[in-house]
Amino acid sequence: MLYELDTLAGLIGHAFSLWWIMIPAIAVGLVAGAVPGFAAHNTIIILLPLTLALDVEVALVFMVALYCASHLGGGVPAILVNIPGTGGAAATTLDGYPMTKKGQAVRALALCFVASVLGGLISAIVTLFALPVLSQVGYYIHSVELVVVMLFGLALIASIAAKDMLKGLIAGAFGLMLGAMGADHIYATPRGTFGFLELFDGVPLVPALIGLFAISEAFVMLEQKTVVSDSDRPTAPPSWGESSREIFNAFRHWWQITWTAILGLVIGVLPGAGASIASFVAYQQSQFFSKTPELFGTGHPQGVIAPESANNGVTTGTLVPLLAIGVPGGSTAAVMMIVLQFHGVPFGPRLFVEQPELAYGVIAAMAVSYILMIPFMFPMVRYMSRVTVISTVYLAPFIVAFTLVGAFVPRGFLFDMSVAVAFGIIGYVARKTGYHVAAILIGVILGPLIERSFLLAMRISNNDPMVLFSSNIGNLLWVLLVLSLALPPATSWWRRRGERTNEIQKGFGDEPR
């Protein structure tokens, strides 16, 4: 465990000396995260010829800096044009875009950046000190527990559906149905693929994301002049002072950023989980603990902070299984493993024995890369919000063209561009008829993950459904899930009942004697 402060200071200092590779990596990561379809994983693969040529330490630092920055970048289009750059930023659209529509884009961006940077920094520092403890999480959270963790995310559909429960649940169920397409996890039997080989691996997430959010949003945009209404449209860019003020104000939410980042970190450590699940769960839990849960979905700052902080907390978490056990916890970590293997660097426990400075150095580099992102925040907050004043005549075609390329990039299939258009039409119809596209997307993302964990748990138990209640941690999570679902309506009912009683008593009091 890294208790020696001088060692920590040495690692951090050494990481700072690699600023020259971190800054370009951050710049690339911010762009990659903001463009749907690229993301860290794909970008790192594209740049592998470069990273394999670099010294292993420099290569790892480059990759982690790019990875962290891409998680920050993903929130930008989610806030400004309702298009999440990555699955992890999908929940950011729920409150980020409504803030933009209300003319609060500068504030939303500031919240997003501060939550991302502070959340990522906190999780990296926690990991530096608690890596051995975190590496044990995977030993206790298995398929059963993962089912419940993912149900927390799925429960968000119920929150989204609060205004129109029937439509919300229909949208969520539709998403789950789409998520069930593809070859089944046990016997690889194709289901609902309509004979398309391209769908054997399930509905491709990026084209679905692009269609549901980007293309459908572009269609909606064309019905108006600009993203924000004339009355809310800023006439001039925000001043440096205003941008800085919003950034400093965002730091006041440090407590929510801290706990959602740690939640993201823990979820990131779990095999099979990731930024999407973390951000949905963090959003759902933030709403649960909020004093103003009714404001979520209407442009509430807490609704931006939660997913952004959590999905940046995940970045360090996904590296923990690779560093501590030697098994990559996600696709980005798998690509990093390639670089370690290429250079003949051992990973897992041997890495800590043979090259501990490299193991801890990677985490320290993550912390430093978040620190180096701070100067990026100020110009980004100031100038990026101007996107909202671009005429939709230019913006919408640009979005469609750009994101269709993004739909093509991850797998290289032209078919995926058709999927994006199909989902765009579904998204447009959903928006026009009052069905929430985020509820559909949650089903598409979480459906296959829950199914996989559920099937594994059932198969391990020889199809005994009681396996879902067979572990202490799982049972504790079940209780928390039930509480988080039951308490809000219960407290709301209790409050209404109290108000009614007061009114009645007041009424009696007012009666003339």
Next chain:
Amino acid sequence: MSVCTKMPYRKKLVAKTSCAAAMLLGALSLGISPSFAQDFPEGNISVTIPTGEGGGADRDARSFAQVWNKYLPRNVEFSYYPGAAGQVGYEFYMRGDASPSNLLFSNIGPEVIMLELQDVPVEIGEDIVYIQKTSTEPMAIWVGANSPFETLEQLIEEAKTRPVTISVSRLPHPATIGMLALGEATGAEFNLIPFGGGNPTAMAAITGEVDASALPLANPITFGEEARVLGIFADENPVPDQTNDAPTVNEVAGTDLPPLTSSRAWAVQADAIAENPELIEILKQTMRQTLEDPEYIEAVRASGVPAEFIDPGNQEEAMQEAAETRELAIQYRDLLTGE
């Protein structure tokens, strides 16, 4: 060490730009252009990997390609098509050109079983031919370092009293057949759990979600002290020093199971052989040179795989293995498909 051969791409669009840059790097760093390879068509060699990036096939293909570039100086462009136990990759590969520049890097064991069990319109021999093996490794039963099972005897005895959970990469796999055959021969009950890929399969065993795992032997070896090999499906242990002298399954269980191995191999479309036999010969020749190159042996070791697994088996041997694996799949079809 050459860089230009390490080009993993899904994205052909972007890949071409990166390829050009990497080619320049390679040309600058190597400057090698064997004369016989000049007859090979210019342009990139496209490699389809029917599993995900970061897996064993990816690792082995890269180790190979980095040295192969010395003998066949062409850029290698990787595409990954995981899904449906490799079916997606094979079908997409067949949609490509029947050209010597269009290769498949395969894992013969699991993929031949998959082709036999699933409804895939691809026939080994008629459509695809394995032209050169690169490595062969036996299947192994292993547990995580914290497992209570110290020996294979203990695991088998336990499996006679309750179903013992075994994580496997997928059901159509030689390791799965090994476990089913072992259960049949000893009366032990093994509950096979397909985790979909080597990494999650290994994770399940290391973290104790399952009792044990059955995977190709290179997997537990790369996990070092995190894994303990209990038994090997082979006539003898090829790497006793790296497996704590683990016994063979037959020695422990008193069974007579056939060796269960899987080989990585390069494959081409059968039409490519018919149309360009001389170019395929260049491929084979340069591949053999690569396999004999000490630099390749070092690259394999660096990636954590024992050099003992390197197997320069030719086309005949590779196709023979495919035929034998197909027979095994037919024999265990019912158990593997749950029908």
